Amino acid sequence: MPKCIIDGKEVEFTPGQNLIEVARTAGVEIPYFCYHPGMSVVAQCRMCAVEVEKMPKLQTACSMAPTDGMVVKTKSEKTLKNQKAVMEFLLVNHPLDCPVCDQSGECDLQDHSFKHGDAYMRTTEDRRTYIDLDMGPVIQKNMNRCIHCTRCIRFGDEIAGIHEMVAVKRGNNTEITTIDGKQLQTQYAGNYADICPTGSLTIKDFRFKKRVWFLKKTPTVCEGCSRGCNIELHQDADVIYRTVPRTNMEVNKYWICDEGRFNYQYVHDADRVITPAVRTGGTLEMSIWKEAVTAARETLKGKKVAVLVGSDLTQEEGKLLLDFSSKQWAGSQAFHFGTPGITSAAQDTPEDKILRRTSKTSNLQGLEKLGYKGFTSLPHGVEAVVVFRGGRAVVPEVKGIPVVGVGVFNRKDTENYAAVLPGQSFAEKDGTVVNFEGREQKIKRAIRAPRECKGLSEVLMMWSNL
Amino acid sequence: MSETTLYIQHFNEESRPLDYYLSKMNGYVAAKKALSMQQDDIINEVKKSNLRGRGGAGFPTGMKWGFIPKQSTKPKYLVCNADESEPGTFKDRDIMRYTPHLLIEGMVIGGYAIGSSIGYIYIRGEYTREAKLLQAAIDEAYAKGYLGKNILGSGFNFDLTVHRGAGAYICGEETALLNSLEGKRGEPRVKPPFPAQSGAFAGPTIVNNVETLADVPFIINQGGEWFAKLGKLEKSGGTRLISISGHVKKPGVYELPAGGATIRQLIYDYCGGILNDRKLKAVIPGGSSAPVLTADEIDVIYDIEPLMKIGTMMGSAAIMVVSEDYCVVKLIKRITKFYAHESCGQCTPCREGCKWMEDILHRIEDGHGRDQDLTMLLDIADNINGKTLCALGDAAAGPVTSFVKKFRADFEAHIRGGKCPSA
Numbered sequence: 001m002p003k004c005i006i007d008g009k010e011v012e013f014t015p016g017q018n019l020i021e022v023a024r025t026a027g028v029e030i031p032y033f034c035y036h037p038g039m040s041v042v043a044q045c046r047m048c049a050v051e052v053e054k055m056p057k058l059q060t061a062c063s064m065a066p067t068d069g070m071v072v073k074t075k076s077e078k079t080l081k082n083q084k085a086v087m088e089f090l091l092v093n094h095p096l097d098c099p100v101c102d103q104s105g106e107c108d109l110q111d112h113s114f115k116h117g118d119a120y121m122r123t124t125e126d127r128r129t130y131i132d133l134d135m136g137p138v139i140q141k142n143m144n145r146c147i148h149c150t151r152c153i154r155f156g157d158e159i160a161g162i163h164e165m166v167a168v169k170r171g172n173n174t175e176i177t178t179i180d181g182k183q184l185q186t187q188y189a190g191n192y193a194d195i196c197p198t199g200s201l202t203i204k205d206f207r208f209k210k211r212v213w214f215l216k217k218t219p220t221v222c223e224g225c226s227r228g229c230n231i232e233l234h235q236d237a238d239v240i241y242r243t244v245p246r247t248n249m250e251v252n253k254y255w256i257c258d259e260g261r262f263n264y265q266y267v268h269d270a271d272r273v274i275t276p277a278v279r280t281g282g283t284l285e286m287s288i289w290k291e292a293v294t295a296a297r298e299t300l301k302g303k304k305v306a307v308l309v310g311s312d313l314t315q316e317e318g319k320l321l322l323d324f325s326s327k328q329w330a331g332s333q334a335f336h337f338g339t340p341g342i343t344s345a346a347q348d349t350p351e352d353k354i355l356r357r358t359s360k361t362s363n364l365q366g367l368e369k370l371g372y373k374g375f376t377s378l379p380h381g382v383e384a385v386v387v388f389r390g391g392r393a394v395v396p397e398v399k400g401i402p403v404v405g406v407g408v409f410n411r412k413d414t415e416n417y418a419a420v421l422p423g424q425s426f427a428e429k430d431g432t433v434v435n436f437e438g439r440e441q442k443i444k445r446a447i448r449a450p451r452e453c454k455g456l457s458e459v460l461m462m463w464s465n466l
Numbered sequence: 467m468s469e470t471t472l473y474i475q476h477f478n479e480e481s482r483p484l485d486y487y488l489s490k491m492n493g494y495v496a497a498k499k500a501l502s503m504q505q506d507d508i509i510n511e512v513k514k515s516n517l518r519g520r521g522g523a524g525f526p527t528g529m530k531w532g533f534i535p536k537q538s539t540k541p542k543y544l545v546c547n548a549d550e551s552e553p554g555t556f557k558d559r560d561i562m563r564y565t566p567h568l569l570i571e572g573m574v575i576g577g578y579a580i581g582s583s584i585g586y587i588y589i590r591g592e593y594t595r596e597a598k599l600l601q602a603a604i605d606e607a608y609a610k611g612y613l614g615k616n617i618l619g620s621g622f623n624f625d626l627t628v629h630r631g632a633g634a635y636i637c638g639e640e641t642a643l644l645n646s647l648e649g650k651r652g653e654p655r656v657k658p659p660f661p662a663q664s665g666a667f668a669g670p671t672i673v674n675n676v677e678t679l680a681d682v683p684f685i686i687n688q689g690g691e692w693f694a695k696l697g698k699l700e701k702s703g704g705t706r707l708i709s710i711s712g713h714v715k716k717p718g719v720y721e722l723p724a725g726g727a728t729i730r731q732l733i734y735d736y737c738g739g740i741l742n743d744r745k746l747k748a749v750i751p752g753g754s755s756a757p758v759l760t761a762d763e764i765d766v767i768y769d770i771e772p773l774m775k776i777g778t779m780m781g782s783a784a785i786m787v788v789s790e791d792y793c794v795v796k797l798i799k800r801i802t803k804f805y806a807h808e809s810c811g812q813c814t815p816c817r818e819g820c821k822w823m824e825d826i827l828h829r830i831e832d833g834h835g836r837d838q839d840l841t842m843l844l845d846i847a848d849n850i851n852g853k854t855l856c857a858l859g860d861a862a863a864g865p866v867t868s869f870v871k872k873f874r875a876d877f878e879a880h881i882r883g884g885k886c887p888s889a
Contacts, residue, residue, distance in 0.1 A: 174811030
């Protein structure tokens with residue numbers, strides 16, 4: 001393998017890698033703003049310029065492919081002076097409103113400023129200001145903070161496949177905005193905020209809710225569709241504040257869609273059924289576990305039962321239910337459900353050219369592997385239904401016969417239910433899901449479930465033993 | 467002043483029609499000759515001629531043509547850079563205005579030499595009249611079979627299109643020009659790849675200045691060696707069209723052999739001296755982006771290498787002369803304002819730095835300068851110079867550095883006295 005020398009260290013590299021990536025393998029960090037490994041290289045921010053022997057000018061590491069024997073100096077006087085200079089230039093017009101900026105704490109500009117910038121500022125000029133337009137429900141824009149890295153423009157053009165972000169005007173007045181000031185159209189808008197190296201584009205949903213340094217991060221998998229994008233859930237005190245993508249080059253690369261990003265919201269929905277509940281008279285009333293389990297059992301007793309299992313449940317839960325239902329309700333049939341119109345993995349197709357799939361649950365493929373059949377209609381003679389649900393699967397309409405729900409439900413889902421035994425959402429349990437390609441991935445517990453919401457195995461234990 | 471000149475004798479309204487070009491200027495004889503030659507022989511002839519790009523960088527044209535990959539299956543393009551956006555430059559305008567067929571013939575030959583059948587002339591948006599004249603000449607050439615299919619029975623096809631710019635200085639930079647030509651934002655591209663590998667519409671592309679291409683028919687007609695000998699210095703062949711403006715008695719376009727005179731001769735012999743016989747204060751020798759020269763530095767041969775040796779450049783061969791009653795601080799402020807205005811805004815040092823320098827210079831000129839401003843200006847200019855994606859950063863920083871260093875007293879007078887000493 002060819003080798004180059006970075007800061008005196010000999011580093012092997014694969015031809016085609018750029019200097020930033022090669023240096024990273026050697027543990028040398030070259031700072032940058034505009035570069036992003038998932039998008040084209042524009043060499044605009046000039047922060048990554050380094051000294052290369054035999055070249056008179058500094059070379060941008062993002063656009064430089066090392067050659068065998070190349071000698072690179074990332075800590076030379078010339079390199080460091082340029083880094084200081086770029087930091088100073090970027091801050092000439094930056095508002096420095098870090099105290100009220102959501103990006104603060106995870107801001108490239110802030111971090112690089114701390115590491116490579118100067119505490120002293122020479123500029124006394126008035127700062128450039130812009131008037132911001134509304135960019136739609138996902139993204140909050142603050143152009144004053146923008147450093148013109150154009151990552152957002154490239155994300156739209158190259159990843160989201162929609163040319164909606166553009167640069168208008170010129171030079172010092174350049175403004176990054178949407179075409180004709182329209183709202184963002186893409187279903188991947190949240191990524192604009194993720195890749196923005198400053199607080200210029202932030203997520204409206206997360207705005208002013210939490211300082212990022214208080215967030216605890218759990219690596220897990222999105223349950224929004226059958227792709228299973230890798231994500232991190234960010235929480236503090238058992239409250240999820242946001243979802244961010246986690247890089248997995250084989251599944252979702254660096255991105256997630258907005259549906260997956262905001263899917264977590266149902267976990268904290270005020271209408272989520274978080275205590276055992278029993279229908280008394282016409283309404284679903286709060287109850288205690290012993291009574292609710294008894295009521296649920298009574299509802300199904302001696303009847304021909306259909307078991308509906310949401311394809312938003314994990315493999316572990318699926319297997320458990322398969323065994324449990326055949327013993328508990330002799331002669332019952334178990335079906336999986338999840339997305340209206342999709343009853344088998346063969347019907348699960350790409351929804352766009354990027355990530356989204358038409359099956360809107362995480363474990364369709366897995367439940368099918370366990371032997372579940374897709375639900376189409378209730379078999380003849382079924383007298384009662386028990387529904388197990390993770391929180392996302394769309395429950396088929398059942399009319400005229402009693403229904404018991406186990407898992408995560410919203411109050412409005414349970415209008416005709418005889419009893420509800422509250423369970424845990426994907427953020428509150430561990431488990432395995434199988435994505436559309438058959439890839440097994442782990443979901444991890446990020447927060448503790450509300451006190452009365454119990455894991456499936458515990459619920460089934462009570463069902464058998466109470 | 468009796469040297470051979472190629473252009474200047476034809477710079478009048480009568481020489482524009484095709485008839486004049488055919489009868490008085492050996493019109494399209496070179497094209498006929500070239501189309502019967504081997505492509506490599508043409509490139510070799512141009513290499514021998516020591517023709518160097520007339521747009522500013524002075525890169526040897528023959529060598530540039532040689533960079534086109536022969537085996538490429540993509541369409542190749544020949545693009546004429548007629549943006550002529552460097553302040554002080556107006557020589558290409560005269561070529562397009564008076565001898566447009568020279569340019570067309572040069573492009574036919576150049577297109578044939580690099581294997582391109584599509585040519586574009588990217589003309590400065592403000593040159594409305596020239597764009598019309600050029601289009602009329604192209605129509606004439608099409609009508610007579612000098613452009614289009616099977617030119618002069620050779621089997622070679624070449625189509626030529628005039629594309630008007632929209633008024634951006636940066637579109638004179640070749641990759642920004644190509645972006646603009648493709649309908650994108652006029653922003654320079656990251657190099658490499660250079661246009662010869664991947665230029666217009668991702669095909670191999672050569673971008674040449676108007677004068678460079680117009681020189682080509684002379685080279686083919688009379689030979690590369692003859693052309694090389696026109697130049698007085700070793701490395702530069704041919705004649706140079708020089709735009710002289712500012713405080714001289716006879717501003718205008720002059721032609722002289724490359725390296726044929728000093729700046730002093732140009733100002734005092736060719737242009738008749740300084741306006742109102744005042745004293746000379748400064749000379750900007752190569753368009754507004756060239757570092758300035760003082761009155762003591764003008765005994766320098768006006769060509770690429772001698773100017774480079776004294777730390778400035780010939781650029782697009784545009785001399786701007788400044789007399790002693792004009793304020794140099796105001797001048798550099800105006801120049802910097804131009805570059806701040808024309809910065810495309812994509813890379814950091816240029817976008818932020820040019821405007822910052824403008825603000826500081828504005829402050830100094832207004833009499834609100836501070837003692838540390840000059841040191842700061844030099845440092846900001848140094849932080850821009852050589853650190854940007856294209857040469858616009860250098861173009862903005864070089865003049866500021868040279869003005870502050872060479873006319874420091876004038877700046878200090880503004881800062882300390884709070885007003886202009888030359889007013």
